[in-house]
Amino acid sequence: MPEITLDDFNSLIHTVYEAGINPHKWSAFVGDLSGHLDDTLICLHAHDTVARASLGLLASGAAPEFIDSYVRDYATINVWANGMAIAPIGKLVQSEEIYDPDKLLKTEFYNDCLRSQSLVSASAVALHRSSDRMLFLSGNIRLRNHDLVRARVNRTFDLLGPHITRSFELMRHIPHQVEGEDYRATLETSTDAVLFIDRAGRITHCNRAGTAMRKDASFLAVDRDGHLHLKDPRADTTLRIALAAIARADFPAIPGSFPVRRAAGSPMRAMIVPLAHRTTQTMFDQIFEDLPIAMLVLRNQPTPQPSVAALPGYGLTPAESELAVAIAQGISLRDHADSRDVSIHTVRAQLKSVFAKTETRRQSQLAALILRH
Known part of the structure; x- marks a missing residue:
């Protein structure tokens, strides 16, 4: 069974980010x-x-009547949904991790819903x-x-997960595109600063909040040629890496969200x-640089909350409890x-200690333990 090609994967990523701006595109994705x-x-x-x-429910690969019956009847008995309610955001989860496969065969959900479609397992991303609500993507196999299909689904979901969560974050904070209305106009209502950047790292357009941000000398600088420079060296390096990855259409290499510190004010x-339609160079790029x-x-990044005591009795340190x-x-x-x-190395060391103290092995198990307490 052939793997998804890089061109196909990039096409999927294009649609993911288009859907972050226009939610009607999620059906296409x-x-x-x-x-x-x-x-x-x-x-x-x-x-x-x-x-x-x-x-x-948006679904593809099943008859409309099955989808209707799931929404109406089967969602209430979906034994996998309980596990997804505590799964880490953006991480691949397999159905066997959240519900025993042998017990599944005895459930009403399997016998009335899954069995009619010859479905036996699933991989999903929260x-x-x-x-009281959640959104998750599932591949029901x-x-x-x-076995061949499962491996392929897992690899694909593992790569897509960070991009999909980033797109939904974008959708939550940027006004949705209105049909027949210029999208740039809708951006003006956002309190987030939005800056459009070209291949050379120059700012080509800002919304109202972005224009105000350009004047904050403690945060960023724009040189005489319009190139953007973040004053935080680590953040500026991350920005350069992201722009280079986008310019060569290497979407898996695009970093996730990152902090930007400034000399004055909160981070x-x-x-x-x-921007999907701008990642592949065309003849127009030779004319319009x-x-x-x-x-x-x-x-604005929320200020970290004071240490929260989690799992009393397990001997976690304040830092481990926060994690x-x-x-x-x-x-x-x-x-x-x-x-x-x-550093990420410090956090991983803390997580290893938390696993040892709580006798858990996965983040999903740790999350479930905390929610039970």
Whole structure:
């Protein structure tokens, strides 16, 4: 079974980021992904974790009547959904990790829902979670060629996960595109600073908040040729790496969100988002050298909260306790390290200690333990 080509993967990433700006594109993404993963039912779930009910489902690879019956009846008995409710955000989770396969065969969910579609397992990524709702992407795998398909689905989801979570973060903070309305106009209502950047690292356009940000000399500088320079050296290096990756259409190499510190004021959080139609050079790039290839989105970074005591009785240090709580909230190790201004190696060492003290082996197990307490 052939792997997804780099061109196909980049095409999927294009659609992911387009959907972050225009949510109507998520249907196209689900359809495109299904077309690349045979024998797999691709679903984008919106789920009420309290009522255990579907809030909506985008699916490709199943009959419409099956999708309707899932939303109406089967979502309430989906035994996998409970596990996804505590899964780390953006991380690949396999159905066997959240529900015993032998017990699954005895459930109403399997016998009434999965079995009719010859579905036997799933891989999924949690994309967003609030106190009572969650969003997750699942690849439900059919029995035929199961092992080969499963490996391919896992690799694809593992690569796509960070981009999808980043796109949903963009969608939550940037106003949605309105049909028939200039998208630049909608950006003006955002409190986030949005800067459009070309291949050379020059700012080509800003929204209102971005224009104000350009005047903050403690945060960034723009040279006489319009090139953007972040005053935080580490953040500026990350920005250069991201722009270079976008320019060569190497989407897996695009860094995730990153902190930007400044001499005065609270730190910011930055996210670099490729503009799908600008990543491949055309003849127009030879004429118009300032066509943007990326959006830099900047927002205030929440001030770290005081240490929270997690799992009393397990002997966790304050730093380990904070890390455990962050994992339960779906925060990545990298983001936690950045928010605490420590290295990723320090956080990984803390996690190893937490695993040993709590007798857990995975972040999902640790999150489940915290939520039970």
